[in-house]
Amino acid sequence: MSDLLTRASSINRALDQIGDKWSLLIIQEVFWGINTFSGMLEATGVSRGVLSDRLKWLQRIGCLRKRTSSPESRRAVYHLTRKSIELYDSALMAIAWERKHYRTPSLDAVQLMHKPCGKLINPRMICGTCGEDVDGREAHYLPGPGATKDVREKKVRRRSTLSVDEVPSERSVYRNLVNLVGDRWTANVIALAYHGQNRFEEFHKELPVATNILSDRLRFLVEQGVFGSRAYQQRPRRFEYYLTEKGWDMYPFFLTLLQWGDKWCDPEGKGAPMVVTHESCGNHLKGRVVCDHCGEVLLAHDVDIYLE
Template structure:
């Protein structure tokens, strides 16, 4: 029997165990914009019936959806978000924010958000409630928390099909490139390592317990997406460090909101694995997603939306 491989304890990883799958993220996206019934999800996501049924069952088992009967003969159900599912809203907003800023959007759809509290069309902003400032990767430091440790790495082959679901969704997907990255747990774990200062191939491999060929492929794929860049630190033999581009740095709020959700629902009894500090004075980070207009934390019940044709995304993907 193969011995288990271990990675650093991480609430991001625990969150991705539940939602780190492209098909799952597209289902959640469809739910946020009104899908409730099986046929609604199928039309919105383009997923095959068997795959859609499997992911809905997983989401119900994870406590993110609850099934509500709307017909007894024949039995028919709606899938509605639980409180745990609603708490993924900030992650969804950060996925949508990153997609709008960085992914090719020509010929696709976009979503305009209106905050009913202030009545304005707004952009969701990652914010520290302790100081009121926008959160970026450059402003956050971390120390080990009481729940730090090691856990067995369990990888699923389904994660290798990262683009298939988004391709089936076609022009209807509002966050297809973001869903491809977040929906690939290996790629997300690589980014977690780089964000925490682990940059060299062998260091990342040890940190993620990932096979060398898979790690090499993920690094090449992320570089091709413009999220990381390779920087040589040895010419003979050639050796590289992997650093985040501006596009990659701007992915940080997605991981931050996943970490917060994972801390809430999957934290160890001892406490969170990481403690985050913010700003020059190192105060405790209190992450939230706020309205760019009135600066209040955004709640799903306070947001309406309109689906429109997308404007071109940003192109400044330089390091």
């Protein structure tokens, strides 16, 4: 299996930077105010070696900044940067998806309070132009100014080698999502499905992945209820995969990654590789994450999160 040259996608670029399980979890913890090495160690259930590796990586790509808390204590604390603060929309959409599809006492206990309106809220994503709720089935893609081919490496440096069965700490408020998205191939296959690809051979053509791993990830997605499958040929029997409602409900999360990737993962500054159009209104689809009560855009410093 060698590297592949495929159509550039900001989703893939974003995933290659922050899409591994532990990076997602570390950024999540910093959003909730856990910002020391020992705090993160405890909160995520990660090993010391992996944590220190990911912290270095996140600093290198400009997603975390290390500071000393005070001259007396000299304890290192990690801060978000302008780049990583903009992943807040992704965190909110991850919570929204998780809450809709999973029920556990710890998830039920999570509350988000929007300080400007004082209400407990559910974040939702609307089209920035027409204000309708974003539905991935109404998105259309065209090559953008930065359309090019990217090398898809067989191995991405930062990827954890953890299996999909390895589960992050109970405390994570979007652990199910992290389990799906934190695996490179699983996330890539979901993204391809949003672009209308649905057969094994199509996925295989776009991804430098071994066939047994691809089969395994597709089975996992069916088990998790993100994909359904149906036979489109009898002899030999071949299947195609389609997104379920649960799978489509994940679209706003992926759109936040695409928007973030357009802005922060554009090494040559050429602009978006792909332009997303909202078919219902005909405009460029810019998803905005808003409060379901007052309709205002949700900003990190305006939202309080209560974990229990």
